[in-house]
Amino acid sequence: MSARFRSAAEDAPWARALLALAAVTIGILILALPLAAVFTEALRRGWGVLRAALAEEDTMAAIRLTLVVAAIAVPINTIGGLAACWAIAKHDFPGRRLLVVLVELPFSVSPVISGLVFVLIFGAQGWLGPWLQARDVQIIFALPGLVLATIFVTFPFVARTVLPLMQEQGREEEEAAATLGASGWQIFRRVTLPNIRWALLSGVLLCNARAMGEFGAVSVVSGHVRGMTNTMPLHVEILYNEYQFAGAFAVAALLALLGLVTLAAKTVLERRGRRA
Amino acid sequence: MRVRAIPGFGLSIGVALTWVSLIVLVPLLALAVKPWELGVAGVIRSLSEDRVLASLALSFGTAALAGLASLPIGLLLAYAIVRLRFLGRRILDGMVDLPFALPTAVAGIALTALFAPNGWLGAPLQAWFGWKVAFTPAGIVVALVFVALPFIVRTVEPVLRDLGRDAEEAAATLGATRPQALARVVLPALAPALVSGFGLGFARAVGEYGSVIFIAGNMPMVSEIAPLLIVIRLEQFDYAGAAAVGLAMLLLAFAVLLGLSLVQRGLRRGRA
Numbered sequence: 425m426s427a428r429f430r431s432a433a434e435d436a437p438w439a440r441a442l443l444a445l446a447a448v449t450i451g452i453l454i455l456a457l458p459l460a461a462v463f464t465e466a467l468r469r470g471w472g473v474l475r476a477a478l479a480e481e482d483t484m485a486a487i488r489l490t491l492v493v494a495a496i497a498v499p500i501n502t503i504g505g506l507a508a509c510w511a512i513a514k515h516d517f518p519g520r521r522l523l524v525v526l527v528e529l530p531f532s533v534s535p536v537i538s539g540l541v542f543v544l545i546f547g548a549q550g551w552l553g554p555w556l557q558a559r560d561v562q563i564i565f566a567l568p569g570l571v572l573a574t575i576f577v578t579f580p581f582v583a584r585t586v587l588p589l590m591q592e593q594g595r596e597e598e599e600a601a602a603t604l605g606a607s608g609w610q611i612f613r614r615v616t617l618p619n620i621r622w623a624l625l626s627g628v629l630l631c632n633a634r635a636m637g638e639f640g641a642v643s644v645v646s647g648h649v650r651g652m653t654n655t656m657p658l659h660v661e662i663l664y665n666e667y668q669f670a671g672a673f674a675v676a677a678l679l680a681l682l683g684l685v686t687l688a689a690k691t692v693l694e695r696r697g698r699r700a
Numbered sequence: 701m702r703v704r705a706i707p708g709f710g711l712s713i714g715v716a717l718t719w720v721s722l723i724v725l726v727p728l729l730a731l732a733v734k735p736w737e738l739g740v741a742g743v744i745r746s747l748s749e750d751r752v753l754a755s756l757a758l759s760f761g762t763a764a765l766a767g768l769a770s771l772p773i774g775l776l777l778a779y780a781i782v783r784l785r786f787l788g789r790r791i792l793d794g795m796v797d798l799p800f801a802l803p804t805a806v807a808g809i810a811l812t813a814l815f816a817p818n819g820w821l822g823a824p825l826q827a828w829f830g831w832k833v834a835f836t837p838a839g840i841v842v843a844l845v846f847v848a849l850p851f852i853v854r855t856v857e858p859v860l861r862d863l864g865r866d867a868e869e870a871a872a873t874l875g876a877t878r879p880q881a882l883a884r885v886v887l888p889a890l891a892p893a894l895v896s897g898f899g900l901g902f903a904r905a906v907g908e909y910g911s912v913i914f915i916a917g918n919m920p921m922v923s924e925i926a927p928l929l930i931v932i933r934l935e936q937f938d939y940a941g942a943a944a945v946g947l948a949m950l951l952l953a954f955a956v957l958l959g960l961s962l963v964q965r966g967l968r969r970g971r972a
Contacts, residue, residue, distance in 0.1 A: 432872035432881050433865065439878075440784055447780030448788060450773055454846060455795045457820065458810035459802070465813055504719030511712040515705070526720050529728070532953065534907020535804075536927035537946040540934065541727035544734045549939045551730065575723050598706045608708015637803025640909035644931060657805040657910070664809050664914065676806040683801035690801075691794055 459680060466677035469670055477674035485651040486659035486675070492567070493642075493655060494635040497574040501631055505582030506624070510612060513590035514598055524587070530579040538576045539644025542569055565647030570655065573641040578631045585627030586620050589697075593619055622697040626690050633686040637679055731950070734943035746941045747948055751920055752929060756945075759926040760952065762837060763905035766844030767852075767898045773845070774852030774897060775890070781853070782860045796853045799846050804910025811843050812914045835917030840925065843911045848901030855897030856890055863889050892967045899960040906953050 435443065466474055477483065508527055512520050530538065545551050546563040556563060563569050597619070601611045617624075639657040646653045648662065656675055663672035735743050746752070780786070781793045799807065815822040815834040825831045833839045863886070871881040909927040917923045926949050933942035 432876050432878050433869045435783075435878065443776065444780055444784045444786040444789075447777055447784070447792065448786070450777065451788075451792045451795055453821075454773070454849065455798050457814055458807060458846070459798065461810045461813045461820065462806060500719075504715060504723075507712040507715035507719065511709060511716050515709045515713070517709070517713065523716065523720065526724055529724055532903050532957075533728075534909065534927050534946070534949060536909050536930050537731065537907065537950065540930055540942055540946050541731050543934060544730040544939060544943055545727060547934075547939065549937055572723070576727065579723060595706060602706050606707075608706065608711065611706060612708060633801055637806070639803060639805040639808075640927065643909070644934060657803050660805045660809065661914075672809060676809055679803045679806050680810075683798070683803065683806070687794060687797055687801045690797070 459684075462673060462676050462680045465669065465673035468673075473670050474674050474677075477671040478678065480671065482650045482654070483659060483671065483675060486654045486656045487678075489567075489570070489654065490636050490656040493570050493574050494632055496571045497578055497635045498628060498632050500575055501578055502582050502624075502628055505580075505584075505586065505627070508583050509587045509590050510616065513587060513593075514595055514616070527583045528580050530576050531584075533576075535577055535638065535640025536644055539573045539641040541576070542572045542645055546572075564645050565649070565653060567653070569645035570642050570653065573645045574635050574638055577638050577641045578635045581631035581634060582624070582627040585630065586623050589620055589623045590616070622693050626693040626697070629686050629689050629693075633683060636682055731943055731946055735940050735947050737940045738944065742940075743944050746944045751924070752926075752945060754921045755924050755926040755929045756948065756952070758837065758840070758924065759906055759949070760956075762840045762844055762925075763848075763902050763908075766841050766848050766905050767902040769841065770845050770848045770852050770901055771894055771898060774849055774901075775856060775894065777849075778853045778856040778860055782857055796850050799850050804847075804908070805914075807846060807911040808843065808914035811839075811846060811911065815839060815842060815915065834915050835923070837916075837923050839915035839917070840912050840923060843915050844905040844908060847908050847911055848905045851901035851904065852894065852897035855900065856893045859890055859893040860886075888967075892964050895960055895964045895967065899957050902960075903953055903957060907949065 505527075508523060511517070512523060543550060543564055546556060546569065547553050548557065548564075550564075563572070597615050598611050601615050606614070636655075637657055638655075639661070642655055643658055643661070646655070646658055648654060648658060650659075650662065654662065656679055660672050660675045660679070663669075663675065735746075738746055777792070777796060781789060781796070802810075812819075812834055814820050815825070817823065817826055817832070817834070819834070822834055825833060831838070833842055867885045867889070868881045871885045876884065907927060909925070912925055913928060916925060916928075918928060926945060930942045930945050933939075933945065
């Protein structure tokens with residue numbers, strides 16, 4: 425290989441070094457620094473202050489509410505997502521592509537609009553508002569509204585992670601099981617589910633991270649009542665706007681930690697999935 | 701050969717359709733219908749308020765700027781991750797997904813802390829260049845770059861990996877220099893992916909709320925994004941007006957994405 429040829433087919437060593445340096449610098453500036461800022465601010469006043477901030481009653485209430493919302497929203501989207509994937513990947517029916525588009529649609533909707541749509545239906549001046557008020561049922565500014573908005577924004581995660589894998593795996597195994605007389609449920613549980621388990625777990629984790637971290641959509645339907653309808657991300661905002669930076673960054677650090685753990689788990693699961 | 705249809709279709713499609721209809725279709729239908737309570741003239745009046753036009757221009761303008769700024773940055777990161785070997789490459793690869801995983805409110809207060817006049821980056825930028833980033837439209841662009849960047853990296857990366865080096869080597873044997881090989885061979889092959897990465901990043905950035913409102917300053921007519929205006933109208937119980945802004949945002953965003961997909965088709969055809 426001539427030197428001239430190599431110089432056109434590959435980057436020169438100095439260019440490689442420069443590009444790597446630029447990439448690392450940008451990675452640090454754009455990606456690592458914000459994360460470092462959160463943890464620095466949270467720990468600035470020491471562990472004691474951090475722990476006290478997290479142990480505060482309203483903060484604990486926000487953590488509990490976030491866990492409850494995720495515990496309802498994630499299973500619903502897991503079941504719905506799996507059903508949609510199984511129908512799309514293992515069966516033929518007209519409108520399959522339309523269903524895929526609909527399942528992915530919430531990703532292209534602004535979080536604020538995701539909350540807005542439920543206010544339009546269930547809010548005081550919404551379609552069902554007067555009817556609900558007459559029966560003393562509160563959906564907006566209460567737990568059901570928070571859950572609905574969260575389900576909307578986390579809607580595509582499980583389906584999106586699992587569907588490509590299910591389609592790639594084809595239908596032979598399921599068809600063989602059907603020939604042997606297995607029922608639909610048996611086929612799903614014994615054949616399909618084991619094949620997709622790592623992708624499913626990864627999708628559930630991503631769905632959960634977004635459910636616990638969602639801000640815009642729940643902000644619209646929450647009403648921001650401390651200790652009542654305030655999830656963790658909303659509590660960050662309230663504390664921050666009251667200049668209670670110790671508390672705001674303490675809760676933010678907890679959420680950042682959730683994000684980091686999810687990211688690490690996703691990386692591990694993807695490697696597992698590739699090996700399997 | 702299809703031996704036998706797989707059973708279980710009825711139940712799975714039933715669950716899936718219920719789920720899609722109740723959570724996505726009906727609510728979006730409400731968004732499509734609600735604004736017209738104002739009548740056609742009312743919707744036009746509601747949308748042509750100066751404050752609405754300013755916020756839409758700001759949201760779409762900053763999202764487009766952020767998408768454009770993310771293109772070279774995302775390209776560089778994807779190139780480094782796929783083609784280069786250096787210390788910390790795998791960490792960088794994992795970190796690229798951080799904006800996906802970090803809750804937006806956390807990103808918002810973190811970026812505000814960084815770029816505030818006394819922040820790690822805000823202080824030097826102000827001292828050296830006299831730039832104010834936090835609480836100005838520039839801050840919005842910074843937040844949206846953070847949000848849009850992973851979309852571009854993750855769209856370009858697989859294409860660059862599949863591209864291999866054959867084409868560059870062929871260009872080299874034909875006497876191309878390195879810059880020529882990159883500009884004429886690598887970049888055109890990545891162009892469709894860059895366009896679709898831009899589209900994904902832009903779509904996400906246009907509607908972004910959590911990471912923006914902390915750093916934006918939220919001054920009406922100057923740094924008030926469209927999603928914030930929806931929230932403000934809801935607080936005033938102007939449901940139809942809020943829905944009008946929301947519907948306008950969605951339709952405008954879809955129009956942009958449609959335009960981008962036409963551009964992309966043109967790029968692909970140009971190469972074929």
